[in-house]
Structure formats: structure tokens, C-alpha cells
Amino acid sequence: MIMTNRYKKLLWRLLPVLMAVVMFSCSKVADYKGVVSDDKTKPGTVTNVQVKNEAGSAIITYDLPASENVLYVQASYMINDNASRQTKSSFYTDTIHVGGFEKSQDYKVTLHAxxxxxxMSDPVEVTVHPGVPxxxxxxxxxxxxxxxxxxxINVLNRFKANLGIITISRDPRTNQLEIINQNYTNRDTISYSLRGYDTIPKEFGIYITDQWGNISDTFFTTVKPIYEVQIDKSKFNGYVLPSDVRTGFGWEIQNLWNGNTGSPGYHTEQPIQPLVWPAVIxxxxxxxxxxxRYTIWNRGIDGSGxxxxxxxxxxxxxxxxxxxDPVDETLPSGSGAPGxxxxxxNGWINLGTFRLPEKPSGLPNPQYTNADLDTWNAGFSFNFSLDLPKVRYIRFQCLENASxxxxxxxxxxxxxxxxxx
Known part of the structure; x- marks a missing residue:
């Protein structure tokens, strides 16, 4: 093969880098400990074992044996009467975490190098006593x-653990308790509602499970759902007040209740002239x-982007x-606004301040996944406080836009x- 002068010059420029890579690779090969070995020598046991108990788990520290061929340390243990677990930790560390325990009690953990x-080395048995999971x-x-x-339903998840809040109720046809909702989350403050029930007393059962299949007792309660229907949109009308922002692009306010969650919807001027912000309709x-409660749908993907x-x-x-009857005013906002x-x-009741939920994928704009698109197209639902009085007239005050x-x-x-x- 003939090498041109251009490629020769390129090779000379790359030569120092290539030599460095080769030297580095050789040094790593000499130090590398392969996973597969013909050395059938039984490794020594871990020593100086110590335990730090935590909620539903424990951290075990130890000294590794002097054996040169140790690859990892394995902990084997039962987390309840039926299920066992194995946790492994490489020879680069002196710590292993064991978890998933059903209760706060003594459990035996067997360690092998x-x-x-x-x-495997000879076993070393240690007792852990995890805190309440x-x-x-x-x-x-x-x-x-x-x-x-x-x-x-409200639950406090102080440890921000992965929990399942499971709701059961009696099936009217079979008279058997059946799962009607499963809410999996790691949020510290859990609050949500289950709806679609008649206004007659109904019994619900709630229990909590974790990622290892442990299950709590069941909490039973009977509640009488409050009457609820969708508010009749055929009665809606615009009610323009002097401080309201002007409409732009022919996207009129009536589009907010026409049953079409796509474009066109409502759009202000862009930019609002003269600029008054926050903007109100x-x-x-x-x-x-x-x-x-209410659901809001925002402009998604249409012919313009x-x-x-x-x-x-x-x-x-x-x-x-x-x-x-409405009285106009420049509505307060920020730290001085009423709660x-x-x-x-001038008598407008604060019904709540709300925020657009984060994009599920976390991708930067304009990137999105199919799950992001499904979430967006489904709209975003928010609850009102149960303590609010009746209202007829609504003012929507935009505090920030997404851009x-x-x-x-x-x-x-x-x-x-x-x-x-």
C-alpha cells in the first residue's frame, strides 16, 4: 500500500498519542485481575465485621481476606418468612448493604468471600436488627x-422510599375485595383522590407495599363521596373586564370550552401591547x-410546530x-397576594396557584418522547381546596409562561x- 505525504504527516502527528495509548494499555493489562481463574484455592473469610442498622436495612463493613483471588463478597439472608435475597459487593470496597427486611427484628446474614x-470461603454469620422499614x-x-x-388519600413517606399505596374495595357483583387502584411513588408527601363513585357510603381498604413485596396491614374506612359533575360548558361565556389582556391571532376565548383540546385555542396578543404582566382573562x-377540580390542555403539536x-x-x-357580579381590578400576585x-x-377569591408539571422524560426542549406527548395530550388535572365557596366568574391569571x-x-x-x- 502506498502512503501519501499527507497521511505520513498525519501519522507522525498521531504517533505520540498512539504510543501513550499502547503504554497505558500494557500497564493496565499487567495490573488487571481477570474474572475467570484456575486458582481453586478457597479464599479466606471476611473479618472485623461491623453493623450499622437503618430503616428496613443495614450496612455491613468488614476487612477483606488477604487472598489475592477474591472477586466479591456475597451476603445471603431472608427478608421475611418466604423470600431470600443475595447482595454482592466487589473487592474494591469493604461495605455491603442488605435491605428489604419485613420488620424491625433480628435477621441472620451469611457472608462469603x-x-x-x-x-466460596467459609461462611461468616452476622446478626442485623434493621429499624422499622x-x-x-x-x-x-x-x-x-x-x-x-x-x-x-394522604400518606407521609418520610424516607422517600419506593412505595405502593394499594386501595381495595368490595366488588358489588362478587362481594369480594378487589384492587381498584395502585399508586407507586417515592414522593415524601403523597396526596391523591379516587373518583367516579356515587354519593352513598362506600368502604375502602388501603395497604402499603414496598419494592420487595412486603405488605402492611389494611386500613379500612367508610366515606360518603361528595356530589360532583362536569360543569356544563354550554353556559360558559366570555366576560371581558378593562384590565383583561387582548386576544391575538383570532384564537378567541370561546375556544377554551368548545370541546376541542387541539388548536386553535385561546391566545393573547404576542407580545401583549402595552405589556401588563401578569396577564389576566x-x-x-x-x-x-x-x-x-379542573383539567387544562395546552397547545401541543400542530401545523406550525x-x-x-x-x-x-x-x-x-x-x-x-x-x-x-365581577368588579375589575389589577389582581395581586407574588408574596403580597392573598392565600x-x-x-x-375587590372581592376576587384566590382559588389556588398552580404549576405545569415537569416533562416526564426530562429531555431538553424541543426533544420529547411518546410518553411525554401522551402526557401532554391527556391534559393536566388539578384539585381545588374542599373549603372554597361557590363561584361563578373565573379569572385566569398567568404568572409565567413556559418560555x-x-x-x-x-x-x-x-x-x-x-x-x-
Missing amino acids: VSRANV AYLEAFPTIGTKADFGGIN TFDMGQGAKLS NWLWQAGAPLTWTMWGRIS VGETSP LTNNFFNVAELTFWGDPR
């Missing part, structure tokens, strides 16, 4: 109350209602309401639920 030829720690904190159309639901978690989608916003259930100077330009916003659709009786 294992060689590269898969030969997270699923049992959380169980006494279960709280429930009647909610619109169902039950509200007002509408009339046509009837008073004690609101329970991808708007997921970006552009004019509201990032944070406050809902305001009142039952009496939920409190009123502005943080804070000079326009858009919304595709709004749907409300509650008791209009």
Missing part, C-alpha cells in the same frame, strides 16, 4: 376524607358551583373566582368539575 474461580413507617400516617366523587360559567413545555404554555398561574380562600381588595418571555400565553381547553346545585 468469593474467588475469581467462583470458590419505610412501608411500616408510612402505614400509621394514612389519612382519608370524602372528596368530590370519591375519596382523598375573565369568563362566566353561567352558573354558580362549588368547584372540585411543536409547543410541548415551551412557548406560551402557562408555567405558573392563579385561578380567581367570585359568585357576585387560597382569601380575597383580593419565560412573560409577554403572552395560550391555552387550548379548560374543563371544570364540581357541584352546581
Whole structure:
């Protein structure tokens, strides 16, 4: 093969780098300890074993044997009466974590040093006594109350462990207790509602499980769901107040309740002229209602682009309401604003401040996954406080948009639920 001058010059430039790589590789080969070995010598045992107990788990430290062919240390143990686990830790560390224990009690853990030829040392048995595991720690904190159309469930997960909150109820056809909901989370404060039930007393059972299949006792409660229906959108109308932002691009406020969660929706001017921020729009639901929850749909993917978690989608916003005829005012915002259930100077009730949930994938914009798109297209649902009074008129106050330009916003659709009786 003929080497041109250009490639010769390139080779000379790369030669120092190549030599360094070769020398580094050779030194690593000399030091490398292969996983496979013909050395069938039984390794020595771990010594100086010490235990630090934690919630549902324990950290075991030890001194490795002097044997040159040790690959890892293995811990074998039962986590309850039926299930066993094995945990392994490489020879680069002197610590092994054992966990998944069902209770706070004594458990036997057997430690083996294992060689590269898969030969085990003699066993070393140690006793651990883990603290109360997270699923049992959380169980006494279960709280429930009647909610619109169902039950509200609250749990404190102090250790932020991976827990499953399982709800059961009696099937009216079979009279057997059946799982009706499974909520898996590692959030420290867990609060959610199950809905779709008639306004008659209903018994629910709740138990907690962890990632190793341990299960708590079952907490039973009977609640009477609060009456709830979707608020009739055919009665909705715009109600423009002097401080409301102007509409842009022909995306009128009536699109917020036309049943179409895609484009076009509602859009402000872009940019708002003159710029007044936070920007506010007002509408009339046509009837008073004690609101329970709502779902907001934002502009997604349409003929002009991808708007997921970006552009004019509201990032944070406050809902305001009142039952009496609207009085205009520049609504307060920030640290000086009234709290939920409190009123502005001209009588608008703060119904809550809300935030757009994070993109599930965590990908930077404009990237997204199919799961991100499904989440966006399903809309985002939020609960109102049960203590709020009836309202008829709504003001939507956008505090930030997703692009943080804070000079326009858009919304595709709004749907409300509650008791209009």
C-alpha cells in the first residue's frame, strides 16, 4: 500500500498519542485481575465485621481476606418468612448493604468471600436488627376524607422510599375485595383522590407495599363521596373586564370550552401591547358551583410546530373566582397576594396557584418522547381546596409562561368539575 505525504504527516502527528495509548494499555493489562481463574484455592473469610442498622436495612463493613483471588463478597439472608435475597459487593470496597427486611427484628446474614474461580470461603454469620422499614413507617400516617366523587388519600413517606399505596374495595357483583387502584411513588408527601363513585357510603381498604413485596396491614374506612359533575360548558361565556389582556391571532376565548383540546385555542396578543404582566382573562360559567377540580390542555403539536413545555404554555398561574357580579381590578400576585380562600381588595377569591408539571422524560426542549406527548395530550388535572365557596366568574391569571418571555400565553381547553346545585 502506498502512503501519501499527507497521511505520513498525519501519522507522525498521531504517533505520540498512539504510543501513550499502547503504554497505558500494557500497564493496565499487567495490573488487571481477570474474572475467570484456575486458582481453586478457597479464599479466606471476611473479618472485623461491623453493623450499622437503618430503616428496613443495614450496612455491613468488614476487612477483606488477604487472598489475592477474591472477586466479591456475597451476603445471603431472608427478608421475611418466604423470600431470600443475595447482595454482592466487589473487592474494591469493604461495605455491603442488605435491605428489604419485613420488620424491625433480628435477621441472620451469611457472608462469603468469593474467588475469581467462583470458590466460596467459609461462611461468616452476622446478626442485623434493621429499624422499622419505610412501608411500616408510612402505614400509621394514612389519612382519608370524602372528596368530590370519591375519596382523598394522604400518606407521609418520610424516607422517600419506593412505595405502593394499594386501595381495595368490595366488588358489588362478587362481594369480594378487589384492587381498584395502585399508586407507586417515592414522593415524601403523597396526596391523591379516587373518583367516579356515587354519593352513598362506600368502604375502602388501603395497604402499603414496598419494592420487595412486603405488605402492611389494611386500613379500612367508610366515606360518603361528595356530589360532583362536569360543569356544563354550554353556559360558559366570555366576560371581558378593562384590565383583561387582548386576544391575538383570532384564537378567541370561546375556544377554551368548545370541546376541542387541539388548536386553535385561546391566545393573547404576542407580545401583549402595552405589556401588563401578569396577564389576566375573565369568563362566566353561567352558573354558580362549588368547584372540585379542573383539567387544562395546552397547545401541543400542530401545523406550525411543536409547543410541548415551551412557548406560551402557562408555567405558573392563579385561578380567581367570585359568585357576585365581577368588579375589575389589577389582581395581586407574588408574596403580597392573598392565600387560597382569601380575597383580593375587590372581592376576587384566590382559588389556588398552580404549576405545569415537569416533562416526564426530562429531555431538553424541543426533544420529547411518546410518553411525554401522551402526557401532554391527556391534559393536566388539578384539585381545588374542599373549603372554597361557590363561584361563578373565573379569572385566569398567568404568572409565567413556559418560555419565560412573560409577554403572552395560550391555552387550548379548560374543563371544570364540581357541584352546581
